[in-house]
Ligand SMILES: C[S@@+](CC[C@H](N)C(=O)[O-])C[C@H]1O[C@@H](n2cnc3c(N)ncnc32)[C@H](O)[C@@H]1O
């Protein structure tokens with residue numbers, strides 16, 4: 291049959307980021323990424339450190355696990371990773387979720403397209419700024435956005451994580467390229483290992499203020515939302531929340 295490499299399944303929790311922030315949701319986090327962002331808070335999905343946790347699962351097994359831990363208490367599932375867009379056969383899971391009337395969110399960086407994107411209700415594309423060390427393939431990004439807008443009934447948004455002034459300039463460039471897409475700026479967490487939540491929160495809130503002030507002062511960023519990673523403020527760097 292057709293197995294999906296799963297890193298973790300957790301929830302119910304709340305979506306801590308972007309256009310559906312606060313939404314009660316389950317998470318399915320797949321293993322493997324085509325990027326290696328310097329500050330990735332989920333590097334265990336691709337750097338080998340979480341290798342022993344990867345389970346090869348059928349769509350039905352994933353659904354059973356979601357029901358086992360979430361019971362009847364959810365109607366939304368968020369797919370993240372790693373990059374779930376590496377997996378063609380996620381279409382099996384998506385069909386199963388749809389058959390059970392579950393709304394689906396996807397977190398991906400905009401480097402790869404899959405036809406099952408068209409079934410996603412809330413598509414979050416998160417192109418990576420210079421501080422990540424990654425280069426944006428704008429042709430791929432254009433195609434993904436075009437395909438989704440042409441043929442899906444779901445909602446799409448862009449979310450750029452900001453660590454420094456150069457990232458902010460990159461975010462402006464992205465917004466000017468796709469001015470009609472809902473646009474989110476997100477505070478970067480540059481200490482995604484610490485367990486000292488008090489210090490972490492102080493740093494993250496300071497950065498949030500910095501990002502808000504930069505946005506207020508900027509005249510090209512008119513229709514934009516500035517958000518923290520809510521789950522990090524609440525649970526710190528804890529996994530599986
Ligand atoms: C771990 S990624 C997985 C999905 C996909 N690979 C992506 O990057 O969009 C999920 C989200 O977390 C964000 N993220 C990763 N590391 C972060 C950090 N240190 N601080 C803030 N956001 C981060 C990413 O930009 C992305 O929007």
Ligand SMILES: Nc1nc2[nH]cc(C(=O)O)c2c(=O)[nH]1
Pocket residue numbers: 303304305306307317332370371397521531
């Ligand atoms: N609560 C919560 N919200 C999230 N939003 C995006 C996440 C991710 O790692 O993709 C994430 C996560 O790991 N937890």
Ligand code: SF4
Pocket residue numbers: 323324325326327330331332333335371372373399418
């Ligand atoms: S694209 Fe996403 S999962 Fe991949 S390395 Fe970057 S932040 Fe991490």
Ligand SMILES: [Mg+2]
Pocket residue numbers: 331332
């Ligand atoms: Mg995360």
